[in-house]
Amino acid sequence: MKPDFSKGLVPAVVQNAETGLVLMLGYMDEEAWTKTQESGRAWFHSRTRGLWEKGATSGNAMEVVDVRLDCDLDAVLLKVRPSGPACHTGAESCFFNEV
Numbered sequence: 001m002k003p004d005f006s007k008g009l010v011p012a013v014v015q016n017a018e019t020g021l022v023l024m025l026g027y028m029d030e031e032a033w034t035k036t037q038e039s040g041r042a043w044f045h046s047r048t049r050g051l052w053e054k055g056a057t058s059g060n061a062m063e064v065v066d067v068r069l070d071c072d073l074d075a076v077l078l079k080v081r082p083s084g085p086a087c088h089t090g091a092e093s094c095f096f097n098e099v
Contacts, residue, residue, distance in 0.1 A: 004073040005030045009045055014054075014086065017065045017079035023086035024094040026054070028076060040064055042078055060084030 003010045009027040016023055026044035028036070031051055035043040042054040042062040055061030066079035087094040 001069060001073070002030075002033060003028070003069055003076055005033075007074070010074050010076055012042075012044065012076040012078055014042060014062065014078045014080055017081055021093055022095055023062075023080070023082060023092070033076075036064060036067075036078070042080055054086075055083065058084065058088075060086065062086070 009029055012026045012028045014023045014026060015021065026042070027046070028043070029045040029051075032043040032045045035041075035051070035053070039053075040063060042064055043051065044054060045051055053061070061083045062078070062080040063083070064078050064080050068077040068079075069075070070077075085092050087096070
């Protein structure tokens with residue numbers, strides 16, 4: 001089973017597998033999906049950067065331990081073991097702004 005990429009990119013919610021904390025939101029195309037499945041690490045597609053592996057530059061990689069698809073097959077949940085902070089700011093999660 002895989003996501004429905006017929007409409008383009010699909011959102012990928014990334015969650016810490018041990019704590020349940022939501023770490024970030026990325027987007028995947030079919031190539032990022034395949035690389036994630038093959039490598040066991042989180043890969044995404046950015047409209048500006050193209051295909052990229054989370055942590056390839058920063059060293060803060062994400063080992064994927066579980067993958068879920070939503071009921072419509074148009075969103076992905078990656079449960080990961082992060083090797084460092086998820087956010088480019090150095091925060092554990094990108095979701096630190098309270099409203």
